[in-house]
Amino acid sequence: MTWKMSKISKMSKMSGALTPGGEREGDLSGAAQQAMILRERAANSVWRKLCRNKSAFAGFVIVAVVVFTAILGPSLVGKDPNKMNFVNMYAKPGERGMILGGDEFGRDLFARVVYGARISILVSVGGMAIGAVVGVLLGLISGFEGGMLDSFLMRVMDGMFAFPFILLALLLLTTLGEGIQNVILAIGIANVPGYARIVRGQVLFVKNEEYIKSVAALGASSVRLIFAHILPNVFSQVIVYATLNVAGAILTEASLSFLGMGITPPTASWGGILKSGQDCLQTAPHLALYSGLAILLTVLGFNLLGDGIRDVLDPKMKT
Amino acid sequence: MPEVETAEPMLRVERLTKTFRIKSAALFAPPMELKAVNDVSFQVREGETLGIIGESGCGKSTLGKTLLRLIEPTSGRIFYRNRSLTELSRGEMKALRKELNIVSQDPYSSLDPRKTAGYLIEEPMTIHGIGTKKERKERVTELLNMVGLDYYHATRYPHEFSGGQRQRLNIARALAMNLKLIVCDEPVSALDVSVQAQVVNLLCDLKKKLKLTYIFISHDLSVVKYISDRIAIMYLGKIVELGDEAEIYAAPLHPYTEALFSAIPPESPFEEKRKIRLTGEVPSPMNLPRGCAFSTRCPRCEPRCREEVPELTGVGHEVACFLAPVQP
Amino acid sequence: MRTGMRQNANEAAGETLLRVRDLRTHFFTGSGVVKAVDGVSFDLARGGALGIVGESGSGKSVASNSIMRLLPKNGRIVDGSILFEGRDLVEVREKDMLKIRGQEISMIFQDPMTSLDPVFKIGDQVIEVLRAHRRLSNAEAWSEAVKALTMVGIPEPEKRMNSYPHEFSGGMRQRVFIAMAIACRPKLIIADEPTTALDVTVQAQVLDLLVDLQREMGTSVILVTHNLGVVWSLCGAVMVMYAGKTVEYATAKDLYRNPLHPYTWGLLNSMPRLGAGKEKGKEKPLAIIPGTPPDLRLTARNCNFHNRCAYRGDVCKEEVPPLIELEPGHFAACHFQTSGGRLTRKEA
Numbered sequence: 001m002t003w004k005m006s007k008i009s010k011m012s013k014m015s016g017a018l019t020p021g022g023e024r025e026g027d028l029s030g031a032a033q034q035a036m037i038l039r040e041r042a043a044n045s046v047w048r049k050l051c052r053n054k055s056a057f058a059g060f061v062i063v064a065v066v067v068f069t070a071i072l073g074p075s076l077v078g079k080d081p082n083k084m085n086f087v088n089m090y091a092k093p094g095e096r097g098m099i100l101g102g103d104e105f106g107r108d109l110f111a112r113v114v115y116g117a118r119i120s121i122l123v124s125v126g127g128m129a130i131g132a133v134v135g136v137l138l139g140l141i142s143g144f145e146g147g148m149l150d151s152f153l154m155r156v157m158d159g160m161f162a163f164p165f166i167l168l169a170l171l172l173l174t175t176l177g178e179g180i181q182n183v184i185l186a187i188g189i190a191n192v193p194g195y196a197r198i199v200r201g202q203v204l205f206v207k208n209e210e211y212i213k214s215v216a217a218l219g220a221s222s223v224r225l226i227f228a229h230i231l232p233n234v235f236s237q238v239i240v241y242a243t244l245n246v247a248g249a250i251l252t253e254a255s256l257s258f259l260g261m262g263i264t265p266p267t268a269s270w271g272g273i274l275k276s277g278q279d280c281l282q283t284a285p286h287l288a289l290y291s292g293l294a295i296l297l298t299v300l301g302f303n304l305l306g307d308g309i310r311d312v313l314d315p316k317m318k319t
Numbered sequence: 320m321p322e323v324e325t326a327e328p329m330l331r332v333e334r335l336t337k338t339f340r341i342k343s344a345a346l347f348a349p350p351m352e353l354k355a356v357n358d359v360s361f362q363v364r365e366g367e368t369l370g371i372i373g374e375s376g377c378g379k380s381t382l383g384k385t386l387l388r389l390i391e392p393t394s395g396r397i398f399y400r401n402r403s404l405t406e407l408s409r410g411e412m413k414a415l416r417k418e419l420n421i422v423s424q425d426p427y428s429s430l431d432p433r434k435t436a437g438y439l440i441e442e443p444m445t446i447h448g449i450g451t452k453k454e455r456k457e458r459v460t461e462l463l464n465m466v467g468l469d470y471y472h473a474t475r476y477p478h479e480f481s482g483g484q485r486q487r488l489n490i491a492r493a494l495a496m497n498l499k500l501i502v503c504d505e506p507v508s509a510l511d512v513s514v515q516a517q518v519v520n521l522l523c524d525l526k527k528k529l530k531l532t533y534i535f536i537s538h539d540l541s542v543v544k545y546i547s548d549r550i551a552i553m554y555l556g557k558i559v560e561l562g563d564e565a566e567i568y569a570a571p572l573h574p575y576t577e578a579l580f581s582a583i584p585p586e587s588p589f590e591e592k593r594k595i596r597l598t599g600e601v602p603s604p605m606n607l608p609r610g611c612a613f614s615t616r617c618p619r620c621e622p623r624c625r626e627e628v629p630e631l632t633g634v635g636h637e638v639a640c641f642l643a644p645v646q647p
Numbered sequence: 648m649r650t651g652m653r654q655n656a657n658e659a660a661g662e663t664l665l666r667v668r669d670l671r672t673h674f675f676t677g678s679g680v681v682k683a684v685d686g687v688s689f690d691l692a693r694g695g696a697l698g699i700v701g702e703s704g705s706g707k708s709v710a711s712n713s714i715m716r717l718l719p720k721n722g723r724i725v726d727g728s729i730l731f732e733g734r735d736l737v738e739v740r741e742k743d744m745l746k747i748r749g750q751e752i753s754m755i756f757q758d759p760m761t762s763l764d765p766v767f768k769i770g771d772q773v774i775e776v777l778r779a780h781r782r783l784s785n786a787e788a789w790s791e792a793v794k795a796l797t798m799v800g801i802p803e804p805e806k807r808m809n810s811y812p813h814e815f816s817g818g819m820r821q822r823v824f825i826a827m828a829i830a831c832r833p834k835l836i837i838a839d840e841p842t843t844a845l846d847v848t849v850q851a852q853v854l855d856l857l858v859d860l861q862r863e864m865g866t867s868v869i870l871v872t873h874n875l876g877v878v879w880s881l882c883g884a885v886m887v888m889y890a891g892k893t894v895e896y897a898t899a900k901d902l903y904r905n906p907l908h909p910y911t912w913g914l915l916n917s918m919p920r921l922g923a924g925k926e927k928g929k930e931k932p933l934a935i936i937p938g939t940p941p942d943l944r945l946t947a948r949n950c951n952f953h954n955r956c957a958y959r960g961d962v963c964k965e966e967v968p969p970l971i972e973l974e975p976g977h978f979a980a981c982h983f984q985t986s987g988g989r990l991t992r993k994e995a
Contacts, residue, residue, distance in 0.1 A: 219416035374846035516917035584876025
């Protein structure tokens with residue numbers, strides 16, 4: 001069912017110039033015009049625009065570095081982040097071959113921060129994904145069906161909204177117990193209302209568009225309307241929200257770990273390192289400094305990227 | 320309603336009414352009723368084009384959508400080839416959508432911006448499960464050619480087409496199924512004159528080639544007159560005059576029709592218009608005048624017009640006005 | 648231009664108020680330079696009315712916005728002159744332009760629904776325009792505003808001064824907007840598709856109003872529209888634009904009686920006519936101009952109309968045709984319409 005541009009332009013190359021279009025199309029032959037449209041599409045592609053937007057590109061680079069670190073970092077560090085060595089306790093950065101120094105148990109801080117990136121990304125992206133999938137589905141159904149179902153779902157979402165985000169996640173963690181999968185689940189569930197709201201609002205707008213009505217007039221089913229036409233048209237909003245949401249999820253994970261409810265020690269996580277750094281801010285500030293910096297940079301990166309994507313996808317929202 | 324034809328018409332509409340309920344501004348006041356289509360009856364014969372003219376807010380678009388049950392009518396009946404559309408289930412109606420469709424007003428908003436032309440034209444066939452994938456692709460090319468586009472246009476997105484081309488796409492899409500009756504809702508209003516002529520010609524060609532029946536809704540009198548066999552003039556949800564295109568133009572019977580014709584801009588700088596200028600604008604359909612809907616603006620209004628609602632009467636050339644000359 | 652325009656095409660006796668010569672406004676975009684206006688010339692007499700006619704994308708709105716110097720950031724007047732009472736508006740400083748806008752030249756837009764600020768009373772909006780250009784006391788401003796509303800035929804103007812835009816219908820809003828445009832008694836009103844959003848019966852009322860105002864106040868009017876019928880009812884002169892260029896410029900009567908450019912022929916032919924009788928089932932197809940207008944990034948190398956023109960020759964693909972005065976006050980830009988030879992118009 002897909003209509004690939006490349007295939008056709010190959011066809012047109014084989015058959016030489018496409019003459020029939022020339023008469024109707026004006027100045028250009030069909031092939032030339034096709035080439036021009038391709039060029040224009042390329043120039044206006046989201047990727048190109050993103051690269052032109054400086055801050056968005058900076059955000060993209062940061063995010064890429066963090067993700068790269070999360071995936072490959074551990075194999076590059078070559079040190080066990082959990083190996084204790086009391087000789088190295090609170091070692092200063094650079095001492096004893098440890099770039100960022102040692103922590104309260106003499107573990108290599110650099111290795112811990114790198115391993116922490118893996119946890120951070122896993123938890124935040126995982127939480128975002130769960131929230132997005134469930135939230136988008138609820139939003140689509142709620143917005144499309146309307147009526148009682150919509151009222152009911154949205155009141156439930158309102159109820160969840162009324163809880164402070166952290167409190168909600170804490171509550172869920174207390175019920176579910178600790179552990180990484182439960183942290184992801186908790187963050188995911190706490191994220192659901194945000195997606196549901198955004199998607200519902202967009203659906204209410206899109207479903208009244210003329211093109212949706214015209215598909216309905218062809219006799220299309222609700223499933224087709226929702227997934228083939230409405231979803232693709234609200235998706236850009238979801239992507240923007242999701243990118244910004246990852247930044248929020250990283251902070252949430254850090255806060256949960258900081259509060260001692262998230263990732264269980266000895267697994268390295270930025271929030272956990274930050275917490276242990278809190279006890280020794282006077283004597284060994286590097287603990288809190290580097291874990292805090294890691295959080296700051298990553299969150300900044302995702303925010304810049306999210307804002308950039310929004311500007312690219314929806315220039316009207318730019319202020 | 321007097322029967323003119325002995326043969327059963329393709330579409331018969333009886334006392335069709337669509338009332339919208341509008342929440343009133345006051346908190347506890349009852350909702351107000353807006354009669355967008357008010358007791359409308361007419362027939363469309365197979366192969367003819369019925370033009371529906373009216374100003375904005377007269378309910379012509381609502382009428383078009385109600386005919387295909389894109390908006391559910393409040394009361395009244397619609398018969399398509401002797402089947403009562405108003406009584407069909409959703410599934411039966413879906414099957415019938417292969418034969419009935421609408422080409423809508425704005426070529427800019429009526430196509431999904433994230434789908435290619437090929438997908439959009441193929442979609443009606445996918446929905447109704449017509450043909451294999453390969454056959455459908457071939458049919459798309461055929462349809463593109465039929466409306467004056469080329470096969471390579473299939474890969475383009477709607478925003479990569481001009482307004483006229485988009486309207487062609489819309490038409491190709493409607494024709495993808497085995498269509499019999501098309502409601503054209505202002506299909507050329509958003510287009511430039513030269514492009515408008517292209518689309519009007521295309522519609523006329525297709526009608527002849529495929530034996531289509533059109534209901535052509537527009538506010539542009541000259542286009543409607545050109546394309547239609549019969550014309551219905553609507554004012555505030557009601558048909559005020561209905562008859563043969565040439566007859567109505569030569570001798571309009573309703574004062575509103577007369578005013579409408581005299582308001583058309585001149586066709587040359589030498590033309591001196593006979594001027595019948597209506598004062599004011601169309602009243603809100605939420606509080607209709609008590610008698611004839613046109614009585615508030617009618618230059619010939621009599622006391623009776625403010626009290627009673629005139630019915631559409633006459634044979635062949637019907638008119639809803641107390642003051643119209645009596646038909647033989 | 649080979650021949651300068653000596654005589655005005657409209658009222659020959661009238662003094663020229665606006666003289667536009669070879670105006671070029673280009674937009675600089677990521678994908679190339681869009682030559683939205685690329686060679687527009689016309690004269691407008693004091694008290695005269697000129698219609699600028701063209702399809703969407705022909706640059707007619709950009710041309711009129713260029714006169715007001717209301718262009719988006721990426722648009723620039725790159726060449727040409729706009730002489731308004733002898734002053735070249737292209738050269739005028741932005742500060743002085745502010746004084747000209749609204750006071751000497753004012754504009755009426757297409758959409759009466761969005762061109763009034765919904766949160767202010769209409770009286771205040773009219774007064775604001777007056778105050779921007781004239782020192783007036785409260786009472787004077789009020790009475791001037793009422794006068795303006797009376798002129799455009801708004802019933803009970805005193806009372807309506809306190810109404811908000813949403814309390815008006817479309818036609819009434821357009822009247823209010825016209826009242827704002829004439830409040831300072833401008834010498835020139837530019838109306839950009841003023842009746843396109845209105846119904847026929849209301850359109851007729853607004854056109855009548857414009858005709859009356861032009862007559863009573865002696866204001867000059869530029870009417871930008873795609874509807875030739877609107878032009879016939881109001882304008883003495885017509886300029887036809889195609890792909891950013893003036894292709895023909897003449898009095899309305901001359902243009903109708905004796906159009907010279909093939910594009911104008913196509914435009915006149917493609918209008919469906921009410922008067923034309925037809926036999927049942929045998930109606931002639933409408934005359935069309937095949938094809939679509941060119942991409943405005945690729946123009947300026949040849950005649951912009953060559954690919955759609957039934958009379959084209961080789962020269963049309965090679966050279967840009969100049970705008971020539973073929974008959975007194977009648978200009979056209981076509982390689983085959985010269986003082987030396989003429990085209991014969993084929994039957995539509």
